[in-house]
Amino acid sequence: MAAIIIIAVVVLAAASGAVFKPGPWYQTLRKPGWTPPNWAFPVVWSVLYIAIAYAGWSVWTLSGWSLPMVFWVVQILVNAAWSWLFFGLRRMDLALADIAVLWLSIAAFIITAWPVSTLAALLFIPYLAWVTTAAFLNRAVMRLNAAA
Template sequence: MVAAASFIVIVILAAASGAIFKPGPWYETLRKPSWTPPKWAFPAVWTVLYILIAYAGWLVWDAAGWSLPLLFWALQIVLNAAWSALFFGRRRMDLALGDIALLWFAIACFIVAAWPASQLAAILFLPYLAWVTAAGLLNFSVLRLNSAG
């Protein structure tokens, strides 16, 4: 029970980055592609994804303890938390794009590494990979649309 609660707390701490570094007026002024999801979609999707992320982490911990997939789980949660600070906090869309590329890679590595320990944990990360793929494309598009020259 303590281990499960630990994963929930870690995910809540990572999610807090999005609450601390909010889009705000600066983001509203940026040019965005027509396919940008509506504002309400972000908290709705992230709530579901964070539940899946915590559960997948716990499943791997329960099946394999400290292991390679857990290392990738920890890496992705750090990169996840860093993105909001880079994009919204520092307003560095370029650094945020690099972060999200690393995040995508860490998620993919978790899926592959977790599969032998817990196929369910690996599968639970598939929607996360899909969303981060879309978020990476959005980050790239916003950067391109708002770059001088």
């Protein structure tokens, strides 16, 4: 049952990206030359969401409601909010603050999950790397489009 709930929560978080899509507004924004190609985002996020779900389930089965699971819940909620803030509200500043909280919650999950499940913690390292890239991209797009 826990696996189904965790998968459902991850699917709902992922759906935020399907509901609040980049669209024409994002296409008109100036972006840095190192911006990943558009096709990379759904591919990378699909892999990451699978890892997020597995890591959450793994920690849950080993420790139930525990500090790592609190950070897991925080990161998935904050993750879901980013697309709404950036693409839905077009508030790059709020999205940047959101992604900072996301980064911290991912790092906290890694640290607290490590003693419970090293694999779960390791599965979050690519997620942290991608979110780091996304944070720099969010900031760069915000700076390049200060008047947008």
